[in-house]
Amino acid sequence: MPLENIVAFVAxxxxxxxxxxxxxxxxxxxSVHGRRAALATVSxxxxxxxxxxxxxxxxxxxLLTASEIAYHGLRIAGAAFLIYLGVKALVGKGRPTDEPPPASRAFRSGLVVNLANPKLGVFAISFLPQFVPAGQAGKGVxxxxxxxxxxxxTVWYLVVVAVLHTVRRWxxxxxxxxxxxxxxxxxxxALGVRLVLDPR
Incomplete structure (x- = not known):
């Protein structure tokens, strides 16, 4: 695979x-609960x-683009989870004495947020093939x-976590x-409501 394609893809x-x-x-x-929770979420x-x-x-x-039922079912599930997280954060007391969430729970939150986002799957379908060189089409590339x-x-979110950790006292x-x-x-x-209202 040509270096210019890799550089363009990374950018x-x-x-x-x-x-x-x-x-x-x-x-x-x-990140409010500490670096461990943030890293588990990123993972x-x-x-x-x-x-x-x-x-x-x-x-x-x-299959997401071929099955309208699968796409919209996943879209609604993802929107419901985002709304749940949003409401939970809004109604929470946010006391500094609260125990940080277990790493497993933070991990699941990050996992579900992306797995239940059908637009991420559709985006991947249209994004990856654009950088495959002509004549090199294949699953390996x-x-x-x-x-x-x-x-x-991952590198980007690790940078975000590192920056947030430097201001942890604040x-x-x-x-x-x-x-x-x-x-x-x-x-x-807002993102959850938007996902519900946007059927595309």
Whole structure:
């Protein structure tokens, strides 16, 4: 695979990672509870991205575009989970004495947020093939691109977690923590409602 294709793909993947979305909101919310929770969330998110990327590389995620019922069922499930997380953050007390969530729960939150996002699967279908060189079409190249996508996305979120960790004392202040909980909750709720109302 030509180096220019790899460079272009990495650059495009980085720009995609920069785009704010449910993952960013979830990581921001979990960062209030400390680096361990944030890293567990990122781990879950990247497993979800890996699943969609590999499914796209193997041609499995095409089923989403072929089955309207499967697409909308997954869309509603994903929206419901985002709304649940948003409402939970909004109604929570956000006290600094609250016990941080178990790493397993943070991992599941990140995993479900990405696995229950059908647009991620459809995006993978249209994104990965664009960087396959002519005459090299095949699952091997697509799987390589899938791995690179996950690596770039992981690196970006690790940077986000590292930055948030440097200001952990500020994040731990009661007022700041409560404000971040409400802010991330509002974003998650809005994203969930948007996913419900957008049938495309």
């Amino acid at each position: 495009a993947s980085f720009l995609i990672a920069l785009s704010p979305g449910p993952g960013t909101a979830v990581v921001l919310r979990q 879950g998110m990247e497993v979800g991205v890996a699943c969609w990327a590999v499914a796209a590389a193997l041609g499995l995620s095409v 697509l799987l390589l691109l899938a791995v690179l996508w996950v690596v770039v996305d 994040l731990g202040r009661p007022r700041v923590r409560t404000a971040l909980e409400k802010l991330s909750g509002g974003v998650l709720l």
